[in-house]
Amino acid sequence: MAVDELDTRILRLLLEQPRTSVREYARVLGIARGTLQARLDRMERDGVITGTGPFLSPAALGHPVLAFVHIEVTQGHLDEVGDALAAVPEIIEAFSITGGGDLLTRVAARDNGHLEDVIQRLIQLPGVVRTRTEMALRERVPHRLLPLVESVGRAAVKEPRETHEPRER
Numbered sequence: 001m002a003v004d005e006l007d008t009r010i011l012r013l014l015l016e017q018p019r020t021s022v023r024e025y026a027r028v029l030g031i032a033r034g035t036l037q038a039r040l041d042r043m044e045r046d047g048v049i050t051g052t053g054p055f056l057s058p059a060a061l062g063h064p065v066l067a068f069v070h071i072e073v074t075q076g077h078l079d080e081v082g083d084a085l086a087a088v089p090e091i092i093e094a095f096s097i098t099g100g101g102d103l104l105t106r107v108a109a110r111d112n113g114h115l116e117d118v119i120q121r122l123i124q125l126p127g128v129v130r131t132r133t134e135m136a137l138r139e140r141v142p143h144r145l146l147p148l149v150e151s152v153g154r155a156a157v158k159e160p161r162e163t164h165e166p167r168e169r
Contacts, residue, residue: 003048006031008153010039014049015146055143058092058108065109066136069119070101077127078102084125090118101132 003011006029013025022040026033043049058066073081078096085094085105093106105122109115115133122131 002156003043003149003152004156005153007039007043007048008149008156010036011043011048011149012146012153015149018052061108063090063108063110063114065111065115066139067107067109067115068134068136069105069107069122070097070132070134071103071105071122072129072131073102074127074129081125081127084127085122088118088121090114 009029010025013020013028017025020028022036023033026036029036040049058064071081071085081103082094082096085091085103090107090109091105092108095104096102097104107115107118109118115135119131119133122128
């Protein structure tokens, strides 16, 4: 899905001012509310906008330990292990990966002992061969999308739009 300059401006506002009304976004952007709503609906339908709501801090919820657990899975059991991971509340993300392991999970824990308990639970899952854990020490770049949105927007401005006019030869 192509994101144009207006889409980029809309996404920037959503990221910078997430609690603003659609009416206010339209006013700031200088466009009709209907135009804005149509753009938002399209970007949701196309999967550009995947959700709304607050971003929560696992640390503020009493889970300050962050670890990345690589999981090696028995061949043919990736889907079953992936489904089982969804039942572990401390797993806040899980991805199929290439390289060292089959799955990469992001785990939030109360303390090191709790992290060990979670890892032991993962090892017990049918289809899990082994795990390897790396603990995060400090967040260096927080989760962000605005620089990516701005980069996509700059590329959209640089790329010429296709027209249906015949080209000169």
